[in-house]
Amino acid sequence: MRVDRLDETLIFESQDKELFLSCFQEPRKLPEYIEKEILKLVFDSLKLDINGNDDVTLLIKRLPTPFINKVIFDVESMFSDEMSLYSDGVHESAALYLGRHLSYLMYYLPVNVFKVWKPLVDLQVKDKLKWKMRILDIGTGPGSVAVGIMEYYRMMAEAFPYLNFVLSFVLLDGQREFLTIAKRLINSLTAYMPPNLFVSIEESICRTLDSPEDISVSGEFDLITMSNFLTINEMRNSQNAVAIVSALKDSLKKDGSVIIIENGIKNNCLSFKTIRNDLVNQGVYNVYSPCNGIWQPKKEYSCTCFNMVRCFWEIPLIYKFLRDHGLKKGGRYDVPFNYAILRKDGKTKYRAEGNNRFYVQLKDLREYIDRTVNVKAIIRTVIDRGDKISVSLCDGSMDLGIDDDSSAVWIEPVDKEWLVKKGLNLPIVAAEKITLKKVKVIAHGTFVVIPRLRMQGSTEIEIEY
Structure with a gap:
């Protein structure tokens, strides 16, 4: 340094x-x-x-x-x-x-x-x-x-x-x-x-x-x-x-x-x-x-x-x-x-990407149920479930209220060991930018369809610290 x-x-x-x-x-x-x-x-x-x-x-x-x-x-x-x-x-x-x-x-x-x-x-x-x-x-x-x-x-x-x-x-x-x-x-x-x-x-x-x-x-x-x-x-x-x-x-x-x-x-x-x-x-x-x-x-x-x-x-x-x-x-x-x-100087931790040609915004995921997509987002929160973790995402395209957590986009619980095999040796923490490639969109919910993201064997993950 x-x-x-x-x-x-x-x-x-x-x-x-x-x-x-x-x-x-x-x-x-x-x-x-x-x-x-x-x-x-x-x-x-x-x-x-x-x-x-x-x-x-x-x-x-x-x-x-x-x-x-x-x-x-x-x-x-x-x-x-x-x-x-x-x-x-x-x-x-x-x-x-x-x-x-x-x-x-x-x-x-x-x-x-x-x-x-x-x-x-x-x-x-x-x-x-x-x-x-x-x-x-x-x-x-x-x-x-x-x-x-x-x-x-x-x-x-x-x-x-x-x-x-x-x-x-x-x-x-x-x-x-x-x-x-x-x-x-x-x-x-x-x-x-x-x-x-x-x-x-x-x-x-x-x-x-x-x-x-x-x-x-x-x-x-x-x-x-x-x-x-x-x-x-x-x-x-x-x-x-x-x-x-x-x-x-x-x-x-x-x-x-x-x-x-x-x-x-x-x-x-x-x-x-x-x-x-x-x-x-x-x-x-x-x-x-x-x-x-x-x-x-x-x-x-x-x-x-x-x-x-x-x-x-x-x-x-x-x-x-x-x-x-x-x-x-x-x-x-x-x-x-x-x-x-x-x-007050306009600086932000992450700059806006601008070009989303190869990515799907979170607000549009309902249109991609059962399809494989690429996603970029900020990690909203991480819940540790022992051997697994659950991650919620936000890309700024959705406005959520205080009681809308269930409507947010979540990654299905994923094994920590699997993440290590994917090269993620550092802990996943909130407020970092995550890129997911080849992740599957699945339907969650009975009366209202809420999209969830499911990791696959071919999924690529990158976190920008």
């Missing part, structure tokens, strides 16, 4: 991309030092003595039982009773997290760390990441996104030790308790970074963004991140989302990106897609990924389909302990979420 001298972006060379992407073959594993620093912060907040030589297992066993019970109660109830909390006149997010900041840190930071990796990969495979990044993280919480970016760049710094990397964060959150946690955690984790990765917190801002007028930051940023900031749980953020995100455009460098990440809950997906559509249709931003048109550029968006990206991980030690002590949540090995990367 090298640095472009003109725009300071990171450029993959020869086999760099394949080597780097191979790191994503295995489920993500939260480094034990992150869990340890989380627990050290908790011990300090509870004013408990700590033995620095203890590992994560020993540390967590030393937590008081009443505190463990409180964490479990908070996690199980945090997003189920928020409406009753709002009635007391306290600002929504203040009421939602009141007295629960440590519980949120222990449970929600680990599960959110790796979500930012997918949009970072989207940017990097098209040479849109820089060696030196100034990042505005809005709705920082305990620091999930910042820690995720640090871990991503740590992996790069270790893979390419001859390059230097610099991350400078401006943190913004309405909760002073969260900012204190985030700053302490980020600063403690810098000790684990390789010597060619420099991480700093430029500024932390305690401010609630209720309107565009509340945005007051100096300078421009390479990256603006927002995670779980527009969720319907954050009511005012969601209500004023279009105006707030629009106003951030002035703080974004001309070649910068806005990354918005939301959880995989259906209602949040609908709200998230509606906000994205408004931002693009009003001409504020363009979508860089994941929803690119295959055959023509998408200038307007009306789709509100419920699709999720999933990252796979190993259950962290903190989760295992909490589940052993009664927590019902936290047992999933896949973490579903939604994301969008917005830019």
